[in-house]
Amino acid sequence: MSAENVSATLTVxxxxxxxxxxxxxxxxHSAIDGTGWVQEPVDRAPLTEVGQIFRMGMYHANHPDxxxxxxxxxxxxxPPRALGWLTGYDPKGDGHLEFGGWIWRYDLAPLGPSETExxxxxxxxxxxxYIREYLQFPPFGPDHLANSLHHLAELAALVAPTSRT
Known part of the structure; x- marks a missing residue:
């Protein structure tokens, strides 16, 4: 872990x-996360373009609400090498989004036709x-990312192969 990011890698x-x-x-995403924080998606459409917004229901006991x-x-x-998003919110409920500056990113490196790092x-x-003054980073323990990758691997193993895989 560096001072301002953390990562984990798994070969599947x-x-x-x-x-x-x-x-x-x-x-x-809820099943991949595994903390109980990520709940049901509000927007269920697949992620297909840069700039696309997708909303997720969340829960955290320390959140004011x-x-x-x-x-x-x-x-x-x-596709199929990288996917990342900025996390934000709509503070006034008027559709004007603000982003806090943290990013989730997945990088996939094919190691052959049936193996991926x-x-x-x-x-x-x-x-x-001003956000760092009230939020701790990272907001999860050291094993969270590795656990998420294991959840991802389990879910992907259950998905029926398509002609694209």
Whole structure:
């Protein structure tokens, strides 16, 4: 872990396209996360373009409201090699989104037709100081990213192969 990002890597015995398809499906994110924070998606459409917004229901006991919603903006989309998003919210409920400066990113490196190295990175280097004064980074324990990658591998193994995989 550096001062402002943390990552984990796992090699999975699955094609990169199959792993990417699971990541690009917001309905799987709750199961991939595994903390109980990520709840049901508000927007269920697959992630298909940079700039796309997808909202997720969230829950955290330390959040003032307990349950809340994030608005995530896809900022990297390179199927089947990379997918990343900025996490934000709609503070006034008027559709004007603000982003806190942290990024989730998955990088997939095919190691052959049926094996992929997956790296998950959480980067908070762009978080402004005023947010750092009330949020701790990273907001999870050291095993969280590795656990998420194992959940991803389990889900991707259950997905029926398609002609793209």
């Amino acid at each position: 015995a699955l094609p990169a396209a199959r792993v990417f398809a699971v990541l690009a499906d917001p309905t799987t 307990g349950g809340y919603q994030t608005a995530n903006k896809v900022h990297v989309l390179d 997956v790296t998950l990175t959480y980067d908070w280097s762009a978080v402004p100081q």
